[in-house]
Amino acid sequence: MSGLFLKNPNWPNLLTLKQITENSQSQYGISLISLNFAPTFKPTNIIIMAGNRTFTMIKPDAFEAGNSGAILKMIEEAGFKIVAMKATRLTPELAGKFYEVHKARPFYADLCNYMSSGPIIAAILEKDNAVEDFRTLIGATNPANAAEGTIRKIFAKSIEANAVHGSDSDENAKIEGDFYFSQLERVL
Numbered sequence: 792m793s794g795l796f797l798k799n800p801n802w803p804n805l806l807t808l809k810q811i812t813e814n815s816q817s818q819y820g821i822s823l824i825s826l827n828f829a830p831t832f833k834p835t836n837i838i839i840m841a842g843n844r845t846f847t848m849i850k851p852d853a854f855e856a857g858n859s860g861a862i863l864k865m866i867e868e869a870g871f872k873i874v875a876m877k878a879t880r881l882t883p884e885l886a887g888k889f890y891e892v893h894k895a896r897p898f899y900a901d902l903c904n905y906m907s908s909g910p911i912i913a914a915i916l917e918k919d920n921a922v923e924d925f926r927t928l929i930g931a932t933n934p935a936n937a938a939e940g941t942i943r944k945i946f947a948k949s950i951e952a953n954a955v956h957g958s959d960s961d962e963n964a965k966i967e968g969d970f971y972f973s974q975l976e977r978v979l
């Protein structure tokens with residue numbers, strides 16, 4: 792069954808459990824679409840699909856510098872479809888909620904102040920293997936370490952004012968998209 796699914800050109804991102812478990816840091820959200828508990832069950836019979844949506848914010852530094860259009864152009868040219876998008880501004884409280892996972896980090900307070908310091912653009916993006924491909928497109932968190940040609944290398948000012956946010960997992964992509972957008976605000 793796994794061979795059949797993996798060869799199907801309509802489902803290019805199907806992964807076997809073996810592929811997932813070989814990478815303990817896997818960022819694939821798990822959508823179980825085929826599970827065979829027959830006596831011949833083997834872990835490789837479990838098929839898992841990498842998600843096709845991610846979430847991004849164009850941060851206050853890039854918005855203020857007038858780089859939103861150039862960044863969105865790079866995103867579309869890399870094959871991402873914009874499923875939802877809005878310009879908005881976070882309060883410090885909302886920024887704190889969005890980045891709650893970093894609450895214990897020394898940069899948390901500064902990050903919340905910075906993210907509420909000006910307008911941002913929030914967007915849900917669609918592409919096969921969206922989370923991983925988008926993180927490749929934007930580059931490392933610290934622009935000093937970002938690869939040439941990545942969005943952060945080109946536009947980011949510092950590790951905090953790093954131009955764009957990109958979700959780090961399928962699970963967080965959904966949580967973060969839901970933080971900003973209702974069903975009515977996105978292309979289904």
Ligand code: CMP
Nearest residue numbers: 893898902932950951952953955956957
């Ligand atoms: P982002 O991808 O939005 O996720 C968390 C953010 O915290 C990150 O981008 C940076 O803006 C910020 N951040 C991460 N590490 C540091 C750090 N060491 N100092 C300051 N800000 C940081």
